[in-house]
Amino acid sequence: MVKDATLDVLIVGAGPTGLTLAIDLARRGVDCHLVERTEGPRTASRAKTIQPRALEVADDLGVIQQVLELGQVHVPTRHYDRDRVISEGVSTALGMSDPGVPYAPVWLSQPMFERILRDRLAELGGRIEWGTEVTAVAQTDDAVEVTVSGAAGEGRIRARYVVGCDGGRSVVRKRSGAALEGVSYGEHRWWLGDVHITGLDRHCQHVWMSREHGILSLFPLPSTDLWQFQASVPADDSDPAAPTLDLFRRLFTERAGLAEVTIDDAGWLSLYEINVALVDRYRIGRIFLAGDAAHVHSPAGGQGMNTGIQDAYNLGWKLAAVLEGAAESLLDTYELERRPVARAVLDDSTSRLHSLMRSAGDGSGAAAVAGLTDDFTTGLTIAYTESPLSEPGLDYARVRAGDRAPDAVVLDASTGREVRVFDLLRGTHWTVLNFDHGSPARRNGSRSPFATAPKTIRITTDTTATGPDTMIDLGGRAHDSYDITGDTAILIRPDGYIAARTEA
Numbered sequence: 001m002v003k004d005a006t007l008d009v010l011i012v013g014a015g016p017t018g019l020t021l022a023i024d025l026a027r028r029g030v031d032c033h034l035v036e037r038t039e040g041p042r043t044a045s046r047a048k049t050i051q052p053r054a055l056e057v058a059d060d061l062g063v064i065q066q067v068l069e070l071g072q073v074h075v076p077t078r079h080y081d082r083d084r085v086i087s088e089g090v091s092t093a094l095g096m097s098d099p100g101v102p103y104a105p106v107w108l109s110q111p112m113f114e115r116i117l118r119d120r121l122a123e124l125g126g127r128i129e130w131g132t133e134v135t136a137v138a139q140t141d142d143a144v145e146v147t148v149s150g151a152a153g154e155g156r157i158r159a160r161y162v163v164g165c166d167g168g169r170s171v172v173r174k175r176s177g178a179a180l181e182g183v184s185y186g187e188h189r190w191w192l193g194d195v196h197i198t199g200l201d202r203h204c205q206h207v208w209m210s211r212e213h214g215i216l217s218l219f220p221l222p223s224t225d226l227w228q229f230q231a232s233v234p235a236d237d238s239d240p241a242a243p244t245l246d247l248f249r250r251l252f253t254e255r256a257g258l259a260e261v262t263i264d265d266a267g268w269l270s271l272y273e274i275n276v277a278l279v280d281r282y283r284i285g286r287i288f289l290a291g292d293a294a295h296v297h298s299p300a301g302g303q304g305m306n307t308g309i310q311d312a313y314n315l316g317w318k319l320a321a322v323l324e325g326a327a328e329s330l331l332d333t334y335e336l337e338r339r340p341v342a343r344a345v346l347d348d349s350t351s352r353l354h355s356l357m358r359s360a361g362d363g364s365g366a367a368a369v370a371g372l373t374d375d376f377t378t379g380l381t382i383a384y385t386e387s388p389l390s391e392p393g394l395d396y397a398r399v400r401a402g403d404r405a406p407d408a409v410v411l412d413a414s415t416g417r418e419v420r421v422f423d424l425l426r427g428t429h430w431t432v433l434n435f436d437h438g439s440p441a442r443r444n445g446s447r448s449p450f451a452t453a454p455k456t457i458r459i460t461t462d463t464t465a466t467g468p469d470t471m472i473d474l475g476g477r478a479h480d481s482y483d484i485t486g487d488t489a490i491l492i493r494p495d496g497y498i499a500a501r502t503e504a
């Protein structure tokens with residue numbers, strides 16, 4: 001255990017949120033440390049979808065290849081009435097055929113994704129302090145003092161900033177005085193578990209919905225031989241049975257009854273109650289909250305892990321910039337930008353849950369399952385247009401300041417090779433994309449407000465253009481993605497959102 005250390009950033013919790021933040025800070029060279037209460041990695045499956053926007057974050061952080069190798073795209077849903085198949089289909093979402101969107105949702109269990117993140121963190125020289133539980137936090141004007149306890153006893157860590165990524169029961173949140181405001185949906189409880197199943201086709205998710213029994217869903221977890229078992233607890237069951245393998249077998253026989261299917265060897269088994277709540281503040285002085293520590297909600301729509309990843313990605317570059325001398329007020333934009341996103345996710349996942357429960361048994365079940373992924377859940381429509389970091393102007397453009405910077409394929413004039421705009425954005429820098437239709441790019445003239453100059457790229461439709469950092473936009477695909485009509489400069493933040501857009 002670390003004792004009496006002083007660092008720039010202490011991250012509490014090695015779930016997907018804490019790991020994402022640790023990677024982002026490590027690649028920026030920030031002196032940070034990650035403590036985790038458990039003695040080692042958790043194995044329960046929980047989240048199993050990585051949405052398109054979170055995949056773009058994974059791309060920037062250097063883990064997309066592993067995610068695509070271990071995960072599965074387009075897992076169909078097969079919907080049954082007892083042993084009769086009613087329908088089978090893949091839910092579709094924004095961007096499946098949009099050149100500005102490189103990734104469709106990937107199915108991968110949370111422990112596999114966390115393993116990929118841990119490997120990346122180790123590659124960057126970061127370390128997790130396992131078996132180290134934060135028990136108290138106290139802050140002064142210039143630091144936060146954190147009390148930790150572990151096998152070696154109690155210790156203290158001093159850090160300039162602390163980020164609580166310690167989940168729904170966050171000690172950092174409770175000790176820092178922030179309040180989690182919301183409701184518990186006691187009537188929405190689920191039996192959940194990871195089990196082995198034989199006799200069931202692994203290429204799709206299997207779902208049974210009935211008025212009498214509720215919902216049963218079996219999901220094959222890619223790159224494992226496990227299935228995630230989910231069964232709703234009937235609304236009138238006020239004292240649900242403890243989760244056991246025998247109970248899961250009985251639920252399967254009652255709701256599905258496929259005689260050839262056997263369920264064995266359960267790992268994680270749980271009874272899960274849905275809470276919907278949002279923290280009143282994301283920043284308490286030098287303490288920040290991110291992921292489930294700041295917002296908890298129904299898993300319907302698969303948003304929890306994805307939202308936490310994006311919280312961390314929003315905060316990482318800001319912490320690094322402030323530690324390098326940027327104004328402290330930059331850190332206030334974290335809450336301004338991310339809390340409204342969480343609010344929208346809470347509302348969306350609650351209404352999705354209600355419509356899922358309503359549709360169980362009334363014949364619209366298949367539609368409800370198909371609708372679990374849509375434009376909202378992709379995360380691609382998240383925008384920070386109201387943020388003080390988004391320079392107002394050019395309201396008529398389809399892609400504006402505050403929007404996510406889209407992808408496109410262009411040709412590198414120096415090498416003649418195709419590259420993606422995302423290849424140009426990847427890394428810790430700001431980027432200026434100078435779009436033109438053949439006029440020489442503007443490069444000099446104004447003084448840069450940045451400590452480190454942004455990477456500047458010319459994207460031109462002039463097919464004869466040459467020179468370094470010059471991209472030829474064959475067919476005008478990038479111009480189209482960014483809705484460019486005249487010469488335009490676009491400034492993109494390190495987290496892939498447009499900060500400003502100006503025309504010549």
Ligand SMILES: Cc1cc2nc3c(=O)[nH]c(=O)nc-3n(C[C@H](O)[C@H](O)[C@H](O)COP(=O)(O)OP(=O)(O)OC[C@H]3O[C@@H](n4cnc5c(N)ncnc54)[C@H](O)[C@@H]3O)c2cc1C
Pocket residue numbers: 012013014015016017018035036037038046047048049110132133134135165166167168169170171172192272290291292293299301302303304305306307308
């Ligand atoms: C059944 C189920 C299905 C889900 N499906 C989806 C889905 O499809 N898509 C999706 O996006 N999300 C889904 N979620 C939600 C997702 O699992 C969570 O949103 C996600 O785990 C949040 O990540 P986190 O890192 O913020 O918190 P956590 O994953 O909870 O990680 C917090 C970490 O902090 C550690 N910790 C806690 N207290 C302390 C302390 N005092 N000191 C040190 N360490 C501490 C914990 O041990 C833990 O490792 C699902 C959840 C469930 C239960």
